[in-house]
């Protein structure tokens with residue numbers, strides 16, 4: 001059996017004799033100690049995604065491995081990453097969750113030109129925030145992520161948390177055919193208008209779920225990341241009772257989640273602390289129970305060996321906050337984004353209109369005049385010609401400018417309304433936002449996030465300081481929903 005340890009599985013890939021950028025720097029030039037160089041080469045490779053190791057699946061991968069090499073860097077350091085495109089199509093790299101200059105954000109047509117096959121691009125930026133982040137393409141993302149292009153980016157705290165072991169688990173969901181090859185039907189209309197491309201094989205760090213041997217009394221920091229196109233995981237940790245210490249990379253007051261299952265939508269991350277019990281149960285199963293009656297095992301933990309201590313350590317679990325500017329709620333401007341469309345969306349839009357949360361003015365903005373005409377037509381449900389819409393249009397396609405324009409330094413309060421019958425993990429580039437409320441009820445701990453999962457009919461309130469100039473995407477991270485129009489731009493002047 002293999003070790004599920006991120007450090008083992010991914011770390012091996014990161015040091016597997018890859019040419020670092022420093023080796024192609026001019027002779028005699030010594031890289032500065034506060035700069036990390038990385039060469040990322042997306043291209044064709046093979047991976048063992050299913051339990052029979054004799055079966056290999058053709059994938060696209062960074063430097064030949066799924067996930068791509070782990071980038072581990074300390075807060076405040078600079079990353080210089082060279083992208084060399086060996087794919088048969090254009091690509092870019094987006095650094096999900098990082099607050100970096102707009103020109104480094106990796107969105108083709110918005111922040112840079114896509115990198116042609118055989119071409120390269122140098123990404124250079126400093127890492128202001130510690131935490132669990134990741135990188136992935138932002139060109140033809142449904143296919144490029146769906147074929148295996150993604151990797152972890154871990155920014156270590158200058159004062160690291162004390163634990164016995166650290167793990168990184170990147171969850172993914174693949175749609176494979178009977179020969180274990182990737183189904184090439186990307187952007188199928190059914191996936192776009194329903195829950196996204198849901199697969200049939202779940203992997204952890206690019207491998208089928210396996211067993212991890214742990215010691216009694218061990219304290220583990222688990223960094224969890226969902227790299228799937230569409231699958232939402234609802235994780236059950238058996239009796240392990242994890243403590244949440246960070247969300248989307250940013251520290252949160254250490255707490256036990258009140259919900260029985262930890263909801264992890266595409267793009268989202270959790271940092272957990274797990275203390276393995278000293279006595280009692282010696283095996284635990286981490287399960288995904290998102291779909292009723294269709295559970296997936298994510299990992300088994302087998303407790304064995306001598307106890308590392310005789311109880312729970314009293315080590316501090318609180319991480320130092322990242323230097324994210326606090327929004328001034330009294331001085332903030334308010335905006336709202338109404339998401340509509342998809343299958344069965346008319347009903348939810350109708351309910352939210354009847355309850356008064358969606359005003360006639362909002363409907364008007366969406367180009368919807370009478371509710372009666374909404375019926376079952378997707379077009380009228382979204383208000384645009386597309387499957388999904390934001391404020392009645394598809395800003396990517398309609399091309400008539402940003403959804404919201406903000407002065408630099410301005411505090412912005414944004415209400416996101418999900419007037420659809422589906423869940424959406426809405427992701428904002430270039431900023432972290434505070435999650436203030438759900439359906440007008442203040443949220444516990446008000447975490448800093450870059451991706452917020454919004455349920456059907458739910459209204460979510462977020463706030464942030466628009467301190468990073470440029471055009472920033474705000475889109476659903478169910479990648480097929482973005483293709484169907486669930487995307488737009490927030491412009492910071």
Ligand code: C2O
Pocket residue numbers: 094096136138267427429473475477
């Ligand atoms: Cu992780 Cu716009 O993406």
Ligand code: CU
Pocket residue numbers: 423424425476477478481482486
């Ligand atoms: Cu969505």
